[in-house]
Amino acid sequence: QAQAAQRYRSAPAVTRDGVRIHVDLNIGGVTAQALDGLDCVDGVGLFRTEFLYMQSQTLPDEDTQFTSYRAALEALDGRPLVLRTLDIGGDKQLPYLELPREDNPFLGRRALRLCLAEPELFRIQLRAALRASVFGQLRIMFPMVGSLDDFRAAKATVVKAQEELEREGIPFRRDVALGVMIEIPAAAMIADLLAREADFASIGTNDLCQYLNAADRLEPGAAPYYQSYHPAMFRLIRDVAVAFTAQGKDLCVCGELGGDCAFASALIGLGLRHLSMSASAVAGIKQLVAVLTIPEAQEAARQALSTSTAAQAEEYLRAFAARRT
């Protein structure tokens, strides 16, 4: 079965009825291993830049970051790269960055919130990213956006960095798309508002599931409550897909569920045309796409939406995908 999937690995993903599904890679750095999977994907849908910071003994300076971002863009040779700005806090800490202790770090000042509170940290990353933009198709995405205020503040910081580079005569591309991660339920519920102002979005199902179910994604005791197939997940993702489709803006899923064949069947049925995943999931998803038609996927989504428990939805979708892969 795995061998059969490998046959699909390098070809573009097209459904049996001819709809193109963009299959992107999630990467955590620019090591040879990370870039290895790039030959068989449409782009990078999630570059988790915090790993550059976590693997370093000191805060990576602008040139160090620029070099990594440029390397990733060059490796992609014109295909899009979604660079997610620093997502630190929560479970991820930096030894050289002293932060106040929080009782509930996942509900605290993590990711974009931290970057907005530490403007110098954010400024350096944005400058490095913008400088790299001339080497390919860069898109910048902000993690943990919870409101329009968050997105507007992030965007204003990008504009400021652009003005700085302009004054210094340093080249950058002006058409860098700016997007949001949809991983806080409040952001999902105002997807229509975000879709008007953001250029694109990506649903982070790992955190969305955690916050929607109020179940810590790392806490074994909460695992039974971390229900990826909860009816609330399907309803919320459906609404986000409707909002972004209505605005004609790209919407991706870059959480683990994007690479889960059972869940992805429903995602395609809900209108998703971009899925970003770890390298190990690519072949399986492409195989699934090849045998699927859009009406079948829509039927899978309808069934998932009409079930009343996570267990029912998961059982249905697992059987649906198993019959096809």
Ligand code: PEP
């Ligand atoms: C997510 O939350 O789904 C996501 C892709 O981001 P991370 O797993 O890095 O928090």
Ligand code: MG
């Ligand atoms: Mg996340």
